[in-house]
Amino acid sequence: MAGSTFATGRRTLARLLAPLLCLALAGCASTPLRGTGDLGVVIERASGSVQIVDNSHAQSLARVQGLGDLSHASVVFSRDARYAYVFGRDGAISKVDLLAARLVKRVEQASNSIGGAISSDGRVIAAQNYSPGGVKLFDADNLQLLSSVSTAAFGGGESKVVGLADMPGNRFAFALYDSGEIWLLDASTPSAPKVQRFEHIGKQPYDGLASSDGRYFIAGLYGEDGLALFDSWHADAGVRRILAGYGRGRQALPVYKMPHLRGWSIAGDYAFLPAIGQHEVLVADNRSWAQVATVPVLGQPVFVMAEPGGRRVWVNFAFPDNDKVQVIDVPTRQVIKTLQPGRAILHMEFTPRGDAVWLSSRDDNKLLVIDTATLTVRRTLPALEPSGIFFSSRASRMGM
């Protein structure tokens, strides 16, 4: 059942009565008017639900249920920041109305999927699929299928698609796990998208990320060391290898969890990224991509996320250290704080201008709102095995 509101803040008599009176009137909102710039969605992985939250007042607004298998899920937002598109592990896309707190539409579009993106004009949703592979494009308004892009190799099956990210000009970049390619898809005419292929970019790309200006696309490689860098301003130059020492190939260390590539950050002039299988955060120059330093941390890093101002970088960890979070001071590259906020800290999301960071503690069934100035817990909120946290300010960002 979608849309049960369980926390609404201040109530006046008028506000309690108004919804009852309004429900009968088509076109009349039963919810008071509110802005959508400070809303967010929290994935509740075990229950197939999301919580809608308000990051100005650090409160939960509602729970929306019926979203299916959210054991891996990601979220993008409509251009007006009213709707969240939730991509579930089961290949479904769920469109959630954040104002009315209800599931507007749900489309089962693949049997196994790990995410998607929204075009720069906000009109097209792209889903990247594992099984079957390929990319599908949908109308963002009604989730009607606009086209399917096959990733089948000559005579082979569809390649799994990973790392899909939006680029300027209604384009999407993504990597093909099985065939070792990066594709740039132009969805300006979404019923007839055009593909530019870059082959032999490396073995088994397993994830990808775009730079925040949408210029670069970087794919991580599972089958060999290093990363594949594509510069969309110089597409003719093809794809080149960077950070040759980065990967899992060289080291025999057990890897408890392959870090998401999206857990990278640019802070100041440097990229901070999780070393794979090692207790280190790597620091690379964001122009040359040469590694310039390592920062020792207490476990295997998963997400390495810079505050919006870039002054500090927050790190969470793989099991067995996933109850801790460390904070790195960027100028000195030193850990300045270790927090132990709860069991199984799976994700972190900063408020748009960085006054707070929200953490999800899956095994303690709670969200923590931490004040970034004092590094203290400002509030905890109950949640059902929360994982990803996504704020609506992402609506105006590229490379999501």
Added chain:
Amino acid sequence: MAGSTFATGRRTLARLLAPLLCLALAGCASTPLRGTGDLGVVIERASGSVQIVDNSHAQSLARVQGLGDLSHASVVFSRDARYAYVFGRDGAISKVDLLAARLVKRVEQASNSIGGAISSDGRVIAAQNYSPGGVKLFDADNLQLLSSVSTAAFGGGESKVVGLADMPGNRFAFALYDSGEIWLLDASTPSAPKVQRFEHIGKQPYDGLASSDGRYFIAGLYGEDGLALFDSWHADAGVRRILAGYGRGRQALPVYKMPHLRGWSIAGDYAFLPAIGQHEVLVADNRSWAQVATVPVLGQPVFVMAEPGGRRVWVNFAFPDNDKVQVIDVPTRQVIKTLQPGRAILHMEFTPRGDAVWLSSRDDNKLLVIDTATLTVRRTLPALEPSGIFFSSRASRMGM
């Protein structure tokens, strides 16, 4: 009269009737629910009004009147992107509800002012004043005065304040025109803000800007060449001079309009900035601040604004070339297009992910929505002598 709606899009019978029925019900919205991530405000300078616009559908939604002297005006947005705070030339702050299309409150807080900012937590509005000088802090909810920060020199009058910008941690940076200083104001406790002063930064700073991560503050100098750079990560190192050749001191060229410093852009690894009094855009390395190139343009540049993806830079001009706009390709640093969209093009605003740019043509009383992919006019909208255009996605940005 505030709030007259003159364009609402599709109308249904229910939607026409609903407001009439709803008006009697406190707490029940007379406007349909809508997201606020794609709204904007256009200053109509001669009539003291603003237009509320929708940048997804390129349409006007409403006009709000009664905002006073908007011959120079700037706008910031509430954290939830529902409200716009308009700073007028006459020292007034007007809080406009974008959903209800009405003026919520108007405070006359100085006799001459040129702008303000909102704190990183969204709770404090800071106004920078010319006459009398100083900075005032207001509660963002109700516009109650929280404190006044005097900029009076020992035995002298209040210094004019320029370039005020928000920095992370509820801080504001600004420059003092008369005493040649940069101040960093910590408004974490807005009733008792703390000031850090940097003296002797250069003669007559006339404007300032913050970097998009809120780390740097740069002041332009009217009384001498060069710019003053403050690095908030290394405040102890004080303020240093950059781009020594930048300014109006060396050249005897007439300057038709001092460019706004906020008309700078970072695109790729470079800053693009308007040369003062010359028909050039300057290109500087954004790490070393060394000038690396100039791009010849057809007139004296005013705003030099990068598309959100940084791939191209758009330039408008001072009189007599203010009917033209040029587009620079960033990798080749060449002008690739000259547009002549209307008389007196005063401002440009990109949609958050850059699919369009809106231009204001004051003397043709129109707005132009230009498709950045095709460089053609997608739509024109009537407006009363429009100047500044501000989209609500600014709510989640720093250094505004």
